Amino acid sequence: MPTTITKQPTKISTKVKFSQKKIKINKPYKLASKKNDEHTVLDVKGLLIGGKEIVIMAGPCSIESEKQLMSIAIAAKEAGATVLRGGAYKPRTGPYDFQGLGLEGLKLLQKASRATGLRTITEVMDPRQVEEIEQYADIFQIGARNMQNYALLREIGQTRHPVLLKRGMHATYKEFLLAAEYILSGGNPNVLLCERGIRTHISELRFTLDLNAVPYLKKESHLPVIVDPSHGTGRRDLVRPMSRAAIAAGADGLLIECHTNPDKSFSDADQAITIETLKKLIREINTITGAIGRTVAFI
Ligand code: PEP
Ligand code: MN
DSSP, rough: OOHHOOOOOOOOHHHHHHHHHHHHHOSOOOBBBBTTOOOOOOTTTEEESSSSSEEEEEEEEEEOOHHHHHHHHHHHHHHHEEEEEOSSOOOSSSTTSOOOOOOHHHHHHHHHHHHHHOEEEEEOOOOGGGGHHHHOOSSSEEOGTTTHHHHHHHHHHTTTOOEEEEEOOTOHHHHHHHHHHHHHTOOOEEEEEEEEEEEOOSSSSSSSSOOHHHHHHHHBBOOOEEEEEHHOOOHHHHHHHHHHHHTTTSSEEEEEESSSSGOOOSGGGGGOBBBBHHHHHHHHHHHHHTTTEEEOOOO
């Protein structure tokens, strides 16, 4: 008797198991894909990213000087940011453009972090920079131009350091998730996805911020999704409205370029917002999070 009772459910569950297995095999990004309802929460020195709290990452495009970075860090923290951004190694279109302060910039970033308690994020462009940057910053940023730099993805995969991977300006969602898969398959589970705008026929703006990506990636992957409305629009007057839209669409955080003197920025001046605007923006995000059952992280 007990054998007949157990036989039937076994048969049914085998069927279910088979169909689940089939779905898994069909996803080329096995580790990045979402299974059931899981979502990953990254712990960056006690700051949680991907949970209920929205994380605001803000700072200049480039680290320019101690005075510049320190004043922005203090003001951004006061405005409500929890992560300080700032490029020390810059991927510039032209070789004669400001390329960043390099190691000196990394040291300033660490100094600003120690003074304010802000976590930090900075771009890594080359596998040879990984070891150095890991010592000075809390989160690696892989830029849009390097999303398919496989040597870099593999090198970052060998660390266990948090990394924000930006979507390439021509990349499909599948290519984006496969790039994340390179890092995950190396053994580094600490990956953030970042939508930063794509190239379209819209020539009036620098890029087109693809907010479809937010709910799509949240459904398809368990990884947190961050939105960069600065590069996504290229215009400072569009950063606030698109930040609001990104959070309403389900983003877990924002990466924003701001400056105490935006017009004097060494790079990306057109899209740098003032600290006043950053303050306003975070206040508005606070209102939106109330409607979607979330809050803004603060330190
Ligand atoms: C940046 O964040 O300053 C940057 C260069 O970003 P992206 O790779 O998105 O162009
Ligand atoms: Mn920039």
